[in-house]
Amino acid sequence: MLTVGSTIVGAAALAAIVGPWLAPFDPSAQELPLRLAGPMRGHPFGLDELGRDILARVLTGARISFAVGLTVVSVSASVGTLVGAVAGYLGGAIDDVLSRVIDILMAFPGLLLAIALVAALGPSLANVLLALTAIGWVGYARLVRGQVLRAREFEYVQAARALGAGTSRVLWRHVVPTALPAVVVQATLGMAAAIIGEAALSFLGLGVQPPTPSWGSMLNGGRAHLLDAPHLTIVPGLAIALLVLGLNFVGDGLRDLTDPKQR
């Protein structure tokens, strides 16, 4: 599972890095006479409603998806780990306040909060990143808080404290590292969720705006052409599904590796 997933994700990452240079067409270049044409020689995935090469746009869209996934996951995981570690380790009033904030944000369905934020802030890639990060960090915070609550009672942690190690050193050198395997699994699955989140917002017209190619906005463009040009829908959707499936395979595989009970 891990091998299959890593292969899919690796291939998609390679396509995102080198694909746009190798693609024979510019993703914005138009061939209006060929608009909505299906797969053909020179355009293996066909052309869209403005006569743009879908292969070139899918490859450029992969960059957006990876950029969104990596940005959202790295910021969310960092903020969530910091908040969860502080809440879990310090406890008391700080934990109460942070836990209530986490409860309130968890009470909101994630996509709904992202839609609401983008509706207020306006549709753009930057606001999509902000909205997805605003909902993303909460899961990491809850996860890390739970792990830290458990780890702070371990004997080696108490020994470090007894030897005079300060709060910061105990927390970051001894406690937080025990939570990292779980964070890595969550980050892999979180990257899939962020990619789907961006695509969903762009599909609804609230995310990446034209002419920038994003898989979600390409799907949105294809909605008006289900009857006459289904390839506009099939190709970008397949790209999203494959990448997300690969990331889910990697996440599941890593979880099996790190948690023997899951095997």
Added chain:
Amino acid sequence: MASYLFRRLLLTIPVLLGVATLVFSLIHLVPGDPVQAMLGDSASPQDVADLRGRLGLNRPLLTQYGSFLKDVARGDLGTSLRTNQPVTSAILERLPATFELGLAAMVLAVFFAIPMGILAAVKAGTRVDYAATTVSLLGISIPNFWLGPLLAILFSVTLGWLPVSGSGTLAHLVLPAITLGAPLSALLARMTRASVIEELREPYVLAARARGVSQIRAVLRHAFRNSLIPIVTVLGLQIGAVLTGAIITETIFAWPGVGRLLIQSINFRDYPLVQGCVLLIAITYVTMNLLTDLVYGLLDPRIRYE
């Protein structure tokens, strides 16, 4: 039990207050002047001033917040800027369609997921299990904004069996319900498989088999019944995912529910309606989570609030 119920209900109050505060903040997050954004650049200063007064945005922030909470408690969510209809009645008009779609999706999900999960558990480690696991992973990985159009291409455009959009007949409900139910079905199937496998290893199931109880009876009467608690819990907790999934599904199939109303109100910058829809969906989600927790507490006496 009474104290568990009381404490769980008490904990819901700050969450609801937090949800209301977030929804209140939305209009204040709009960059620049929210009233100008709603009316557009061509609006006259008089129109802008009138609307600001109507929405109460010219009052101090705390006063605005206080009256927002008071209005929400009374069920008054303001008036739609586009249609001048009270937001509450606009939402109530659309709510039955969203419930109809959500219910159909959940029934479909349960109908497919539970037999598939049980089969995968009984045949764990075989090709049947791998096939079921792969199908459920595909169900989780295929986003509904792709599944919906794909189903429409296949069943409406190519085969001509079902209508591509709209509402009113059972045929209109089929594709949206499958689109919305598929990810839930996939998740439930995985959950059912894991729970049944765990129960099948329990001594009471082995004892039942040793007494001569058939495998089918041991699975259905013993292991599956005890697996129901986590399955029902996941089903309850997934209602939020169904509600947000409905936003996308209703948009794809032009289904006249609250989700589509939300996207239409965002496109028209009708912020009172946006706030109303978000608040309603969030409160429904919180309530369903609360009910799930309470039912969980009733079903399993070992669960108590610590």
